[in-house]
Amino acid sequence: MDFNDSPEEAAYRAQVRAWLEENAPRDAKGASLGDEDESQMGAAKAWQAKKAAAGYAQIRWPKEWGGGGGTTMQSVIFSQEEARMGVQLGGPFAIGLGMCIPTVMATADDETKKRFVGPAVRGEEIWCQLFSEPAGGSDVAAIRTRAVKDGDDWVINGQKIWTSGAHYAQYGIVLVRTDPDAVKHKGLTMFWIDMKSPGIECKTIHQMSGARGFNEVFFTDVRIKDSQRLGALHDGWNVSIITLMNERASVSGGGGAVGGGVNNILKAAQKVAGADGTPLAQDAALREKMADWYVMSEGLRFTGMRSLSALSQGKTPGPEQSISKLVYASMAQDIAATAVDLQDQFGMIRDENVSAFHGAFQEAVLGSPGSRIAGGTDEILRNIIAERVLGLPGEIRVDKNVPFKDLPTGR
């Protein structure tokens, strides 16, 4: 048991480090999904192109598709080193390269693949994923957006929601209902779509935190070719599973700082005096929570390391990483609420010029509910662990043998 690289891993890390030292942008502030800042997007695209040219963009992908022909472990090592350099510019490409393009690669013809894979790897084209709808969040197969055949074309009408990056993406993959008479999982089809197609309108969602990281996307008589279909007609559910499997296949780096953010909170709490003049860090109730959060953060870090160890030895990691978001999101909310509570009346202030820690914890109070929902709600994640890891029965389904059009819809 140790934390050391194997000789091959160490050699690869040294190679990556040397390349990053020479090539990484020094003043990158970080580009995230939903980033409106064009200079940030420019920096992100430039960095992606540079990585692609050197074979570091999609390390696990075959070279013929613009990848590096490397291993998952190498990909993790590169990410760790990139993070160590403070370069966080991959956000805008994550959904395209992590979910959309793998779906295209698994289902499209050679011509389509040749058209799209290279530009996506080089960061020239950004993709978004159009699955969720107002009527289908956790229950994605409940989507209602319709595609109706018209000659060689399909005409799409409906609405998507929670689409990250739709406002700057050039392309997307869209899941639509092509047969409302079939049972709900059997009447869906997947297409790729040009986001500039006439009839597509994007509108950012105003979140409770004030952030605008997601979009609603409205489709009004959007006309696309049948050749844009990904996979077989009415087989969209199985195609979407390919997309989502790719999302889950990503393994976190098991990196991060020791103790995560908890260590920093403890340091900060030593600098702020409470009512009686002693530092907040001396508060017994806070210290007990600090210990709980610390072992949760560290537990997640070590769980990541266990998965990496399996990868490093050429094995498939166990299901242990499935706990990560579930544990992390609630903890972040708890930390934020506790930190605000410690500030007493001052905790109400969100003004970054007045509030303690520039309002970071107030931001976290308002932002953390979204983390417990986006990318799988706490409840869905618990179902997934219970069913796929523990082998407990699936939910009772009343929608299995009913034509979609006959299902009750409610709100």
Next chain:
Amino acid sequence: MNFDFSDEQKALKDEARKFLAAKCPPDRVRKLMEEGSSGHDADLWAAIIEQGWTGAAVPEEHGGLGLGYLELCCIAEELGRAVAPTPFASSVYFFAESVLLAGSDAQKAAYLPKIVSGEAIGTMASSEKVGPVTAESIEAEVSGGKLSGVKVPVMDGMVATHAVVLAKEGGKPGLFIVDLSADGVSREQLRMMDASRGAAKLTFSNVPAERLGEAGEGITLFDAVNDRAAVLLAFEQVGGADMCLEMGREYALNRFAFGRPIGGYQAIKHKLADMYCKNTLARGNAYYGAWALNTNASELPIAAAGARVSASDAYWNAAKENVQVHGGMGFTWEVDCHLHYRRSQQVGLVAGSARVWKEKLVSRIERRNAA
């Protein structure tokens, strides 16, 4: 990155599991509790000694197998899973570790081979009253090489032959080895919440006591021994917690209510999923503790406290929620849930409470940050 046990260590764990499944089924643990005995299965203990487990981490020169702490962690996990009613923790994690940590060559030579062979059973005697053990809480005193005072509870105090005793000498705490067969030692069996583990109140009147480690270093050494024990106990807790999850899962799949398995209801599914989360976090923290213990890393104090806090939380959660999943059967004597429910309390308290360990963890992090 190789943050895992080796294939050989995993094979040892498998063997230990099979061995304990045969020698220590839950019925045997329950029967021992019914007999109201000293909480010690002598036959099982003899079989464990025959396996060499008591000497897993003891160097060969002192009669052990000299394998290492990772191997001892593997064994600990299986002992925890099996709720084994033996003085293993007292004798190996506390007594042998105290001697290994603080003993002179002569003391190591005198005591370790006997612990490994089972000729001696060791324990740790620190607590005297309600609340955490501190320099101020100790009244037991050694004067002129003779110990007087009362220690309660002393785990395995009815069967132990030797104890490491935390006592004052010249007003300062120290560790002392005491032969419990000496004149002036009286033992009183205690009724314990976990009746599968025995304990006693020990009263010492002018009993010969041999100092272990430097004078006045009692609390420092006691803390260091507890750190080492905490990692090993964390593996017992992780083993117990995983067993509770397996029991709960098994029951939820086979118990039907309202026409279907209760494991199909989200209230139960989510409870078991949360158990899996805590158990997984505890395993990660325990592995880090194992690494730190095995390499004697400077991170050990933080790693041990982290392992302890995480594992105590996971085992208690798994034990109580396993009872809940089992419904009415869960709190009967005949069903095994209560064995873990009791044990999770016992293991969670024996090296000090969760509250104390959380404070240790945070103050140690503060010290690291300041360094």
